[in-house]
Amino acid sequence: MSLLKEALDAGKFGVTAEMAPPKGCDFTEQMEAAALLNGKVHGVNVTDMQSACLKATGLGLCIKLKQAGVEPILQMTGRDRNRMALMGDALAAAAFGIDTMLALTGDHPVCAGGDCKDAKPVYDLDSVGILRMLSKMEETGRDCGGNPLSGNVVDKETGEITDKSATPKFYKGASVTPVYEPIFLQINKLRQKVEAGAEYIQTQGIFDLDSFKRFMEEVDKAGIKTHIMAGIIPLKAAGMAKFMNANVPGIDVPQHMIDRLAAAAAEGKEKGVKGLPAKVGMEMAAEMIAKIKDEKLCDGVHIMAIGAEKNVPTILDMAGISI
Numbered sequence: 142m143s144l145l146k147e148a149l150d151a152g153k154f155g156v157t158a159e160m161a162p163p164k165g166c167d168f169t170e171q172m173e174a175a176a177l178l179n180g181k182v183h184g185v186n187v188t189d190m191q192s193a194c195l196k197a198t199g200l201g202l203c204i205k206l207k208q209a210g211v212e213p214i215l216q217m218t219g220r221d222r223n224r225m226a227l228m229g230d231a232l233a234a235a236a237f238g239i240d241t242m243l244a245l246t247g248d249h250p251v252c253a254g255g256d257c258k259d260a261k262p263v264y265d266l267d268s269v270g271i272l273r274m275l276s277k278m279e280e281t282g283r284d285c286g287g288n289p290l291s292g293n294v295v296d297k298e299t300g301e302i303t304d305k306s307a308t309p310k311f312y313k314g315a316s317v318t319p320v321y322e323p324i325f326l327q328i329n330k331l332r333q334k335v336e337a338g339a340e341y342i343q344t345q346g347i348f349d350l351d352s353f354k355r356f357m358e359e360v361d362k363a364g365i366k367t368h369i370m371a372g373i374i375p376l377k378a379a380g381m382a383k384f385m386n387a388n389v390p391g392i393d394v395p396q397h398m399i400d401r402l403a404a405a406a407a408e409g410k411e412k413g414v415k416g417l418p419a420k421v422g423m424e425m426a427a428e429m430i431a432k433i434k435d436e437k438l439c440d441g442v443h444i445m446a447i448g449a450e451k452n453v454p455t456i457l458d459m460a461g462i463s464i
Contacts, residue, residue: 143241143312144212145183148441148464149341149368154434155441156464157214157343157370158453159186162197168205174450175211181454182212183464184241186343186443189216193248193255200230204237213239214314220247223265224274224285231275232290235309243314243343244271244334268315269330269337275311276338282308315339317369318391319347319356328363335367342367343443345391346374348398350432357439370441371433375449375456376422379403398425423452427459434462 149155158178160171178185185206187199203213215234217227231242246267250260266274274285282293282305289295292307315334321327331342347353353371360369374392376382379402382394402418409417430442444453457463 143184145214145241145341146312148183153464154462155341155368155370156182156457156462157184157186157441157443158182158450159188159443159445159447160202160450161188161191161448162199162202164194164196166197168197168202171202171450172205172209175206175209177451177454179209179211181457181464182444183441184212184214186214186216186243189218189245189247190221191248193220193250193257193260195255195257200234200239203234203239207237207239212241215239215242216245217242217271218245218247219264219266219268219271220249220262221260223263224270227266227271228274228278228285231278231311232309235311240310241312241314242275243316244268244275244339245316269333272313272315272334272337272339275313279308279310279338281305312340313338314341314343316345317342318345319353320345320349320391320393324356324359328359328365331360331367332363332365335365339367341440342369344369344372346372346385346445348374348392348394348429350429350438352393354438368440370443371429371439373426373430373442373444375426375444375446375452376402376418377447377449378418378422379406401425419449419452423456424459427456430456430460430462434460 145155160174187202189199190196199216203215206213250262251258278284282302283289289302290308293302294304296303317331318327379399382399382402385392386394401421405417405421409415433439433442446453
């Protein structure tokens with residue numbers, strides 16, 4: 142069973158991290174971070190060419206993580222592959238014991254500023270379509286073309302599948318953006334994802350817990366029942382926060398956080414100490430995580446360290462979180 146599913150279904154505070162494959166074939170850095178994350182999180186999301194930038198495939202890194210004893214979460218986007226390729230990846234993942242996934246539509250190669258501008262997007266399926274396809278496969282024991290999956294037992298006379306035990310079962314997830322206007326559009330899309338089979342939800346990075354509380358209230362009013370994990374992005378500098386505010390949809394870093402990072406940078410410059418803003422960013426992330434857990438605002442957190450995955454265990458220790 143999926144480690145994340147087991148934790149969330151048992152009412153435990155879920156913790157996941159995120160990791161990008163390398164822009165090449167050397168996985169050394171990722172595996173060093175994975176060794177530190179082992180036993181600290183319920184799963185590690187492996188991004189699928191995030192921001193439309195070419196990387197090694199997520200499935201490859203997921204397999205490496207699984208072999209190292211770290212629970213991988215396979216991100217699957219509709220941008221680069223049609224339904225046949227997506228289902229093929231899902232079947233290959235299942236063969237390696239990978240049973241947790243996250244469905245995303247995927248950033249457009251041009252709009253997201255991707256690094257392969259000549260690449261043509263596919264978008265045969267969006268996130269909801271991916272979830273529906275996998276849910277239907279699990280229900281019927283057939284692939285996206287209606288063909289029985291190998292290993293399932295088919296009645297020769299009727300063509301009906303009498304034994305679907307060879308069909309893989311995934312713990313399926315999706316994403317949502319809490320800071321969005323009008324919010325009912327996100328609530329409606331969230332409902333579609335849950336109805337299509339999403340059993341857990343990871344949010345875009347949040348920085349204001351009051352606005353996150355309002356979002357959770359809207360989810361409750363809508364009667365949507367699913368596990369929600371708050372997205373946490375440890376900030377590294379005031380410039381990073383300002384850039385995300387200006388360029389990343391759904392991100393709204395409050396001014397008081399930017400000021401705190403700027404003050405740390407000024408202090409570091411004055412004292413000749415490097416890395417103070419990043420340390421403050423880790424502290425702010427830990428403070429939010431602890432408050433989310435203490436106030437039971439949602440079911441867990443998803444930490445997106447953006448290249449600083451080795452800091453995640455420290456942040457969790459600072460927040461007093463253990464799985």
